[in-house]
Amino acid sequence: MGPGTACASDSRxxxxxxxxxxxxxxxxxGGxxxxxxxxVERKNVCIYSQVRSTTDSEVASMIExxxxHLTSAEIDRQYTDTHGASIVGFAFSHLLDFKLLPRLKxxxxxxxxxxxWVR
Known part of the structure; x- marks a missing residue:
């Protein structure tokens, strides 16, 4: 696979x-x-895919x-959309030593x- 370190994930x-x-x-x-x-690794190579239920958590799918993934890539950054970001997702990403970088809507x-920071 090579030196890929970034990955993006989303559902369709x-x-x-x-x-x-x-x-x-x-x-x-709808429908x-x-x-x-x-x-998907940053060079547009799918490294993992899964069929999931419409009610499954996208955070759980992202971490799974x-x-x-069965590649030699050592992912240190994970890009996801708003549905893949939550407090639990940030906690697990910290514990698993990768950066969660969501595109927030x-x-x-x-x-x-x-x-x-506490007010």
């Missing part, structure tokens, strides 16, 4: 027939289908992919705090 809904055993209704995306969660209207 694929439409499927309602008779498919894995098909579920997805509230956020029936399956969800696939991808981990970082722990179970509506960051301008969010209240952000620096660690250790």
């Amino acid at each position: 809904k694929f439409g499927s027939w309602s008779a498919n055993f894995m098909t579920e209704w997805h509230q956020r995306y 029936a289908g399956i969800m696939v969660y991808w981990h 992919g970082l722990l179970r 509506n960051i301008g209207s969010a209240r952000l705090y620096r660690p250790g």
